[in-house]
Amino acid sequence: MATVLAVDDSASIRQMIKVVLGPAGHTVIEAGDGAEGIAKAKNASLNLVITDLNMPVMNGLDMIKNLRTLPALTGVPILFLSTESDEGIKQQAKAAGATGWITKPFKPEQLLAVVSKLTRD
Template identity: 50%
Template sequence: MANKTIMVIDDAASIRQVVSMTLKGAGYDVIEACDGKDALGKLDGQKLNLIITDVNMPNMDGITFIKEAKQLPRYKFTPIMVLTTESQDEKKRAGQAAGAKAWVVKPFQPPQLLAAVSKLVLP
């Protein structure tokens, strides 16, 4: 199978590392970004099969990033999963309204993350 590429956006290097290791261990290619602005700069037209973003980050938060990414024709239909410590319903609704397809609350178990990824990742 051709490798699928997933972008992981989180301002915490430790979280990016755990998520990246989990995904790479399952055979995915991973691109890391430290916040929404950094991530938008890395959306250079290459195909992404999934984007995983945190909500609370400096420079550009996850909800704003989702709205911005969905404006780009190349990424309009790219599934986005939110991985965050936030569990309030209003945050989830804001994420869904922006275009997030799933909401996973940290701390997460790698099998739980991979199960969600396998449901969302584009062919």
């Protein structure tokens, strides 16, 4: 099963990700902003990063750009989970290195399906 880093300034969203992915056998590591996410990513062997866009300290786009400079994370999928659905922002996210996008609010089965697809060996 996968080790997933969930980065969101909303504790309830991080908890929801954990509630959805935990019973499926995934380990979820939580971070409250992009800077904390980078720190935790450097100290874990990750299979997937799920991040919000709008967060204090460091937003999701800047975090992705930073994560993509780390050799251990170059091939790790990064999934945006955001209320934003603007095409321009999606393009920026893709350019920064995001693998996919789910718009909040999300359906648990949708998140589980995407995580399974992205973490399949």
